Amino acid sequence: MSSDLLVVIYDVSPFAWGAQSEKAQTDPNALSFTKMSEQLLVFINSFLLLNRENRVAVILTHPSKSLFAYPGPESKNESKRDSHVTVDAIISEHLKQLASIDVSDKKDTGPLLSGALSLGLCYINRLKSEISNLQARMLVLSASSDVSSQYVPVMNCIFSAQKQSVPVDSCVLANEDSLFLQQASHLTEGIYFKPPLDIGVLQYLLTIFLPDLVSRKYMVLPQNSNVDYRATCFCHRNVIEVGFVCPVCLSVFCRAQTQCSTCGTRYMVVMPVAARPKVAAVRRAPAKQTFASSSSSIPPQPDITIVE
Ligand SMILES: [Zn+2]
Numbered sequence: 196m197s198s199d200l201l202v203v204i205y206d207v208s209p210f211a212w213g214a215q216s217e218k219a220q221t222d223p224n225a226l227s228f229t230k231m232s233e234q235l236l237v238f239i240n241s242f243l244l245l246n247r248e249n250r251v252a253v254i255l256t257h258p259s260k261s262l263f264a265y266p267g268p269e270s271k272n273e274s275k276r277d278s279h280v281t282v283d284a285i286i287s288e289h290l291k292q293l294a295s296i297d298v299s300d301k302k303d304t305g306p307l308l309s310g311a312l313s314l315g316l317c318y319i320n321r322l323k324s325e326i327s328n329l330q331a332r333m334l335v336l337s338a339s340s341d342v343s344s345q346y347v348p349v350m351n352c353i354f355s356a357q358k359q360s361v362p363v364d365s366c367v368l369a370n371e372d373s374l375f376l377q378q379a380s381h382l383t384e385g386i387y388f389k390p391p392l393d394i395g396v397l398q399y400l401l402t403i404f405l406p407d408l409v410s411r412k413y414m415v416l417p418q419n420s421n422v423d424y425r426a427t428c429f430c431h432r433n434v435i436e437v438g439f440v441c442p443v444c445l446s447v448f449c450r451a452q453t454q455c456s457t458c459g460t461r462y463m464v465v466m467p468v469a470a471r472p473k474v475a476a477v478r479r480a481p482a483k484q485t486f487a488s489s490s491s492s493i494p495p496q497p498d499i500t501i502v503e
């Protein structure tokens with residue numbers, strides 16, 4: 196019997212959930228942090244009760260740190276039957292600890308998603324070496340907007356997950372779509388889903404994210420049809436549609452560079468015709484006359500320029 200491992204990454208950023216709590220004061224159907232945490236615990240317990248071989252890991256991601264909440268070192272000796280009882284208590288305890296951390300100076304940081312993904316991938320890698328037929332996947336529950344400064348580490352984690360064949364599922368609870376998670380789910384063949392309503396998130400979790408990887412083949416699940424493929428430039432962390440790519444390390448820049456700031460490669464930049472010195476035009480003239488007499492049908496070759 197194959198064993199399933201589900202790594203849940205739960206965004207507990209106080210900035211994102213604070214805005215939701217304000218909304219919940221006027222709208223009774225709005226999703227508050229307490230409601231979401233309760234529904235997530237029901238989902239985790241459902242996953243554990245589905246099969247006695249199922250394993251779960253919970254990582255909490257916060258602007259100050261990413262915390263490996265479950266299983267802790269003390270969970271090793273517990274029996275499988277008791278695991279669904281202790282998971283509630285342990286996660287609730289860690290949530291209380293994180294709530295007491297002062298994050299007033301981390302408004303622009305956002306939750307440390309790359310750190311949480313790295314922790315999850317390391318844990319999966321370790322367990323895969325211990326259990327041969329382990330089927331692992333990750334589920335990211337995100338309530339915050341993307342932070343462009345995290346683009347490079349998040350993309351590195353996505354490529355690692357792709358290499359390890361670990362699907363990254365995403366459930367986005369923020370107001371706008373997440374560019375990072377769209378790309379993560381698309382590249383790892385996971386499911387990206389943004390619930391249309393705040394109420395009934397548990398229903399979406401149970402119907403979309405609970406079935407194992409084998410059962411997914413027989414189900415009609417949300418398709419990643421509108422993936423935003425835009426990249427973030429390495430120089431200013433801006434989201435760009437067209438940019439310059441280093442041919443050596445594939446770093447993306449919004450402006451032409453003479454040297455790659457990531458790998459240090461120096462480029463031979465070919466200047467446009469108008470910017471070339473006059474001596475270059477004089478040297479090219481006889482060459483054009485020679486070819487004109489023998490092969491006049493060949494169109495003139497365009498000058499190689501870097502087009503933005
Ligand atoms: Zn830039």
Ligand SMILES: [Zn+2]
Pocket residue numbers: 441442443444445446455456457458459460
């Ligand atoms: Zn480079």
